[in-house]
Structures are given as C-alpha cells and as structure tokens.
Amino acid sequence: LAEAKEKDEKEKEKKSSQPVPIRGGSPKLGGSFHVFGPTPGGSFDPIDAEPSTITDFNGFVGLAYISGTVQRTDKRTREVRTLPMISSDMRFMTGVFRGVDSRVHEGTFALV
Amino acid sequence: VDVYEPSSGAQIHDLNPSDYHPTGLFWTIEIPEDGIEVNLGKGHASMEAKRVPIFDYGNIGNALSGGAPRTPGVVSFRVVWSGVNQRVNIRNTDPLYGGFAGNFVRNTAQMEWTAVTDDFTFVSAPLRTSSSNFAEIGEERNGSFFP
Numbered sequence A: 001l002a003e004a005k006e007k008d009e010k011e012k013e014k015k016s017s018q019p020v021p022i023r024g025g026s027p028k029l030g031g032s033f034h035v036f037g038p039t040p041g042g043s044f045d046p047i048d049a050e051p052s053t054i055t056d057f058n059g060f061v062g063l064a065y066i067s068g069t070v071q072r073t074d075k076r077t078r079e080v081r082t083l084p085m086i087s088s089d090m091r092f093m094t095g096v097f098r099g100v101d102s103r104v105h106e107g108t109f110a111l112v
Numbered sequence B: 001v002d003v004y005e006p007s008s009g010a011q012i013h014d015l016n017p018s019d020y021h022p023t024g025l026f027w028t029i030e031i032p033e034d035g036i037e038v039n040l041g042k043g044h045a046s047m048e049a050k051r052v053p054i055f056d057y058g059n060i061g062n063a064l065s066g067g068a069p070r071t072p073g074v075v076s077f078r079v080v081w082s083g084v085n086q087r088v089n090i091r092n093t094d095p096l097y098g099g100f101a102g103n104f105v106r107n108t109a110q111m112e113w114t115a116v117t118d119d120f121t122f123v124s125a126p127l128r129t130s131s132s133n134f135a136e137i138g139e140e141r142n143g144s145f146f147p
Helices: A002-016 B060-065
Strands: A057-074 A080-098 A104-111 B002-004 B011-016 B028-030 B036-039 B044-056 B071-092 B100-117 B120-124 B131-142
Touching (some): A057 B036, A057 B100
Antiparallel strands (some): A057 B120, B002 B011, B100 B120
16 A cells, blocks of 8 residues: 555656646647747748747757658568658757746656 | 658658647657767767657647557657757747747757557668758757746
8 A cells, every 4th residue: 555655646746747838839730739840941930949848948958850761660461661751850858847836857858 | 750651752650759639748758867968069969768658640640630540669769969050049039939048059960760569660770871951959948947
C-alpha cells in the first residue's frame, strides 16, 4: 500500500511539474496547436517566430528541419525499402521553466 | 519524423510522441538532460535520446486530427547542429509570433535515427548523408522570463 501511495505521489509531482505550452500557434495549422515553424522567407511562419513549444522558459533551444533517407523493413513480409525522410522537425529545449504548478523546475525536452 | 512514398510523394509515416488531438504540449516529450550538449560560441549542439515512445500516425493530417488508427513504437535519434551561418539577436514582441528574446546561431543540422513500431523497423542512412533546410540553436527567454 505504501508503495502504491509513493507511486501515486510521484505521478502527481510529475504532472504538477509539467511545462505549459506557448500561447497561440501557427496560423498555418489553424492557430490551435501550440507550435510555430520559423522558416527562411516566412514560407511557413516568419523566420524570427518562437522556436520553443514551452512558455515561461529560460534556456537553450535547437530547431532543425532535416531530410535524408531511411531503410524500412516490414516486420511481417520482410520487405525492405529505402524511403525519403523530408523536413523532419526536430527540436530541443533545456533549461528552467515554470510548470503548471507555477513553480520553477529544470528540464530537458525534445520535439520529435 | 516524416517519411514519404517516393512514387506518389504522399506522406506514409508520421512519428511523434503526442496523443491526438495535440492541443497541449505539441509533439514535445521530456528526455534525459545528458542527451543535450550546447556550445553557442562554436555553433555546435547535439541532441541524443533512445527509445522515446512515439506513435506512427501515417501522415500529419491524421497526427493532428485523428480519424485513422495509430501504431505505437519507439524512436532513437542523434541530431547534430554545426557551423555558424549567421548570429542573430531577437527580441520579438509580435502578439502572434513573439513574446520571447534571445541570441541565436543559424547553422546546419544532420540526423541519424532508428525506430521500431508494431509493423516496421526503420534505420536511417548515416548522419553525414542527411541535410537541413533550416537550423538554429540559441538561448532564449519567454513567458514570465521575457524581459
């Protein structure tokens, strides 16, 4: 019972230390998804748009749209194909943030 | 991570960690801190994580709105940012796109990754064969930390 209570408290603590999404979002996605896509020439959002998906944040960020190829194997048929990966949006945010509990926490996050 | 069918150009895999409809944190998940290295002076950063839980939604439309089944899986990746094409200092007060300030380095990035879902395994080509059409790293403050 004590173990279950401890697990429950850890879960509550984890939820309360969750970061808060940025306000608003890209008009290209209708505005309800809390993300912007800075791009050269503003083809998606202006190049100086917010790269972080977390608000009340102070730290390091990285953003990249990456292309390449991947070899995919079908687990059932064993068919192997080489496929293009195009402009995969990969980001990180690491630093301090104010969580949903209004307290400041440290954390590291990836957008995949 | 977005994978396409070469013959039709249609997206056939969309791997991300969010539940649809992703109206909270967008495709964002906590990873171990030791997976990140940043050196803004040298224009270098890296991000590495292993067995991050994801779903394969097939395409971005399904990832944003649901409507078709998704397949659970895990993805491991290493992303490396390098070089200095441009250094910019941004203080963006735009009511839509802004509310943050910081110093950024615009450079290039490459990635290698693997993934396993219920249906497929994925192994990317080596990091050196990938390329970016936009990449930046920086130090920023937003929300209640925005000066």
